[in-house]
Amino acid sequence: MRVLSERSVSPGDKPIITLEGVTKRFPGVVANDAVNLEIRPSEVHVLLGENGAGKSTLIGMLSGLQQPDEGRILIDGEVRAITSPRNALALGIGTVFQHTMLVPTLTVAENLLLGAPWWQRPRKESLRTEVEALSKSLGMQVDLDAVASDLSLGEQQFVEIMRALLRNSRMVILDESTSMLTPSGIEELGALMRRLVERGLAIVFITHKLREAAAFGDRISVLKLGRKVGEITPERFQALHEDDLVTEIVDMMFGKRSDDPENGKRAGTTIAEDAKTVLAVDGVNLPATQTSPGLHNISFDVREGELLGIAGIDGNGQKQLAEVLAGQISGASGKIVLDGRNVESLSVGGRRDAGLRYLTDDRLGEGTVGTFPVSMNFLLKEVGKPPLWNKGFEKTSDIEKHAERLIAEYDVRTPRGHTPVGRLSGGNIQKVVLARELAEGARLVIFNKPTYGLDLANTLAIRQRILDIAAEGKGVLLISTDLEELLGLCDRIAVMAEGKLVGMVNNGENARTEIGRLMIGLEE
Amino acid sequence: MSDLFTNVFLSALLFGAVTAAVPLLLAGLGEQMSEKSGVLNIGIEGMMLMGAYTGFLGAYLTNSLWFGFLTGAVGGLLVSCIMVILCVRHGLNQIVIGIGLTLGCEGLTALLHHFQFSRTYPRLPAADPTVIPILSDIPVIGPAFFKQHLLVYIAVLLVFVATFIYRRTQLGLNLQAAGDKPAALDVSGVDVFRTRAFAVLATGTLAGLGGAYMANIGAGIFVPFITNGAGFLGIVLAMLARGRPVWVLIGAMVFGICLSLTTALQVAGINIPTDLIQMIPFLAVMAMLIMFGRRSTLPAALGIPYERGAR
Numbered sequence: 014m015r016v017l018s019e020r021s022v023s024p025g026d027k028p029i030i031t032l033e034g035v036t037k038r039f040p041g042v043v044a045n046d047a048v049n050l051e052i053r054p055s056e057v058h059v060l061l062g063e064n065g066a067g068k069s070t071l072i073g074m075l076s077g078l079q080q081p082d083e084g085r086i087l088i089d090g091e092v093r094a095i096t097s098p099r100n101a102l103a104l105g106i107g108t109v110f111q112h113t114m115l116v117p118t119l120t121v122a123e124n125l126l127l128g129a130p131w132w133q134r135p136r137k138e139s140l141r142t143e144v145e146a147l148s149k150s151l152g153m154q155v156d157l158d159a160v161a162s163d164l165s166l167g168e169q170q171f172v173e174i175m176r177a178l179l180r181n182s183r184m185v186i187l188d189e190s191t192s193m194l195t196p197s198g199i200e201e202l203g204a205l206m207r208r209l210v211e212r213g214l215a216i217v218f219i220t221h222k223l224r225e226a227a228a229f230g231d232r233i234s235v236l237k238l239g240r241k242v243g244e245i246t247p248e249r250f251q252a253l254h255e256d257d258l259v260t261e262i263v264d265m266m267f268g269k270r271s272d273d274p275e276n277g278k279r280a281g282t283t284i285a286e287d288a289k290t291v292l293a294v295d296g297v298n299l300p301a302t303q304t305s306p307g308l309h310n311i312s313f314d315v316r317e318g319e320l321l322g323i324a325g326i327d328g329n330g331q332k333q334l335a336e337v338l339a340g341q342i343s344g345a346s347g348k349i350v351l352d353g354r355n356v357e358s359l360s361v362g363g364r365r366d367a368g369l370r371y372l373t374d375d376r377l378g379e380g381t382v383g384t385f386p387v388s389m390n391f392l393l394k395e396v397g398k399p400p401l402w403n404k405g406f407e408k409t410s411d412i413e414k415h416a417e418r419l420i421a422e423y424d425v426r427t428p429r430g431h432t433p434v435g436r437l438s439g440g441n442i443q444k445v446v447l448a449r450e451l452a453e454g455a456r457l458v459i460f461n462k463p464t465y466g467l468d469l470a471n472t473l474a475i476r477q478r479i480l481d482i483a484a485e486g487k488g489v490l491l492i493s494t495d496l497e498e499l500l501g502l503c504d505r506i507a508v509m510a511e512g513k514l515v516g517m518v519n520n521g522e523n524a525r526t527e528i529g530r531l532m533i534g535l536e537e
Numbered sequence: 538m539s540d541l542f543t544n545v546f547l548s549a550l551l552f553g554a555v556t557a558a559v560p561l562l563l564a565g566l567g568e569q570m571s572e573k574s575g576v577l578n579i580g581i582e583g584m585m586l587m588g589a590y591t592g593f594l595g596a597y598l599t600n601s602l603w604f605g606f607l608t609g610a611v612g613g614l615l616v617s618c619i620m621v622i623l624c625v626r627h628g629l630n631q632i633v634i635g636i637g638l639t640l641g642c643e644g645l646t647a648l649l650h651h652f653q654f655s656r657t658y659p660r661l662p663a664a665d666p667t668v669i670p671i672l673s674d675i676p677v678i679g680p681a682f683f684k685q686h687l688l689v690y691i692a693v694l695l696v697f698v699a700t701f702i703y704r705r706t707q708l709g710l711n712l713q714a715a716g717d718k719p720a721a722l723d724v725s726g727v728d729v730f731r732t733r734a735f736a737v738l739a740t741g742t743l744a745g746l747g748g749a750y751m752a753n754i755g756a757g758i759f760v761p762f763i764t765n766g767a768g769f770l771g772i773v774l775a776m777l778a779r780g781r782p783v784w785v786l787i788g789a790m791v792f793g794i795c796l797s798l799t800t801a802l803q804v805a806g807i808n809i810p811t812d813l814i815q816m817i818p819f820l821a822v823m824a825m826l827i828m829f830g831r832r833s834t835l836p837a838a839l840g841i842p843y844e845r846g847a848r
């Protein structure tokens with residue numbers, strides 16, 4: 014019972030950890046932008062935010078895996094650097110990562126013993142007594158002799174929480190711990206968090222689910238695109254009615270802020286009532302797999318000149334939908350009609366020829382061949398065909414001219430036409446893909462997260478291009494996790510959750526709130 | 538052929554088998570430790586060869602076999618330092634660096650040997666065996682197993698030391714975690730770099746010792762390329778043994794008998810073409826791989842450099 018006896022603190026104590034203006038950059042992305050945060054004992058501090066909001070990076074810095082580029086971290090009021098995971102543990106910070114950090118081939122006991130000085134004999138007996146005492150007081154059982162890979166994800170998580178407690182942590186970080194749990198497992202975790210907090214521990218609970226934040230939290234900080242956009246203090250938390258709380262959080266998560274990048278706004282476009290339907294999708298199903306929720310009875314249509322958005326938290330079947338439409342996944346049922354013609358039985362190439370174009374979110378892996386020159390990447394899908402190939406032999410100068418024309422037209426910033434495409438920045442790679450997919454005969458273009466990870470200038474350029482495509486009378490299906498982007502560009506926005514279309518919203522004044530609520534599952 | 542299998546013949550065959558098996562055993566035990574920690578050490582052939590050269594040189598210059606073993610172990614250790622810096626510290630491709638080290642050591646030892654001795658191959662005095670009383674009087678087995686150099690007994694003892702480390706110590710846990718899930722080891726506060734570095738350095742030391750045994754006891758001379766693939770056989774042994782040192786010992790003896798048989802059959806002058814006889818060890822490798830290779834499970838992170846917080 015070392016945890017309890019060593020520290021019994023009352024709520025409202027001094028913060029254990031204070032982050033002041035912490036910034037972390039990765040190539041091309043600002044993962045955390047001047048984040049301020051205080052973690053106090055006896056409190057469940059919820060970090061709420063969508064994927065890509067910078068939650069994991071923040072955890073990486075607290076657990077010693079990454080170092081901040083700017084700002085400082087104070088521990089017990091003193092400026093300290095958390096230099097390594099070992100250092101973090103010594104400072105009393107225990108982390109339960111989103112993906113299990115147990116060695117699958119070792120037993121639970123051996124996993125708990127990892128970290129002792131290497132010259133020692135493993136102290137299995139004293140571990141057994143400690144674990145027994147701890148599991149009794151927490152009301153959870155754990156089989157020390159079980160091999161870690163035989164445990165369920167919930168059990169593995171409990172072992173990791175126990176590991177943090179055995180290390181005398183005074184702060185435990187739970188990173189997306191509920192994402193792998195069953196509903197009853199989530200309840201148990203919530204009860205466990207309360208018991209830990211009662212012992213004076215600080216809990217940092219990371220989630221993107223609003224319901225859990227409201228149910229388990231004492232204090233909520235909302236992260237959005239790497240910035241902290243709001244905090245709800247325990248006093249306010251208790252004072253607010255649940256509905257008001259939810260409204261306030263939705264507003265923080267999805268609300269518009271003055272410093273969000275501005276789009277070329279789609280000014281009052283109206284799609285004519287009698288506009289022809291370009292794409293009609295009817296009852297598309299795809300079986301769920303271990304990594305994706307599959308697709309369930311998806312139906313919608315896109316008319317000429319219309320921009321239809323697909324909103325939703327990442328990983329809810331958006332990519333599967335795009336790939337089913339493009340013909341890259343087999344095994345789907347349902348009807349896909351392009352310009353009045355059924356295309357379900359056509360191959361990827363056949364659908365492309367019919368005018369259906371797909372711009373993947375995996376620009377460098379799936380969209381281009383990184384080591385090939387820009388000029389060849391423009392033509393990846395036409396290799397060997399006339400007019401740029403003559404009986405199978407390439408016409409080098411024509412290919413170069415073709416590349417020069419597209420480079421100028423799409424403003425691709427590349428040193429030369431035969432620079433390997435992998436050396437360009439993300440925005441320019443996207444322009445290359447765009448130029449290729451918009452060639453001759455495009456009727457409907459599917460974009461999957463087209464501006465993800467791009468800088469502001471390129472983001473705006475790509476968004477303008479998307480608007481132009483629709484203005485030319487083509488249909489556009491825009492999949493994005495960036496709600497601002499969808500609200501700025503689309504005519505209608507469909508919301509996806511767990512492989513279903515849970516709602517269709519006409520873009521307008523209340524669209525933001527409606528979509529926000531649909532996305533986090535408040536309206537079914 | 539019945540007159541072939543006399544007691545003398547069998548005894549000589551087994552004695553030769555032990556002599557051939559000891560370098561394989563040392564290399565296999567070393568490679569096993571590297572692989573357990575997640576480093577595929579293809580450079581072990583080069584480490585052995587360097588150990589054979591420096592071990593021979595140490596023994597030749599000081600007339601002390603034990604000093605030769607020391608310099609041999611240090612020679613292997615130094616080569617493994619390169620592997621630690623390039624592959625463990627900087628995360629370069631382990632296969633490419635391993636092959637490079639092997640080729641580099643082959644060239645370097647041949648060149649240095651040529652400079653020093655030109656085309657002469659000086660011979661070391663024969664080693665005194667340590668005779669174990671009573672046991673060495675058993676017919677056939679006695680002379681083969683209990684009249685060997687002291688290092689042979691030490692090598693066998695190392696099998697049990699390694700077993701103890703893997704099963705009973707914190708170090709053993711750390712090594713296995715480094716090979717199966719290095720990130721988990723890192724977040725539990727143990728330095729993955731140090732754990733893997735220790736394993737690779739131990740491999741180099743054992744391989745160097747094995748090489749020195751080969752030159753100083755097995756052959757009594759150093760010739761370029763003397764190891765002749767023994768390090769690679771060590772890799773095969775480590776993979777087949779699935780993390781258990783005793784299986785390295787068993788495998789080393791099987792290969793040792795095959796190698797010894799090759800010599801013994803030629804000496805006995807039986808009527809089989811030598812080309813076929815010399816194929817025996819390699820046929821044994823293939824047979825063992827076919828029989829047991831399918832079941833060998835390797836550490837999940839084998840050959841993958843670890844980078845903290847990699848996205």
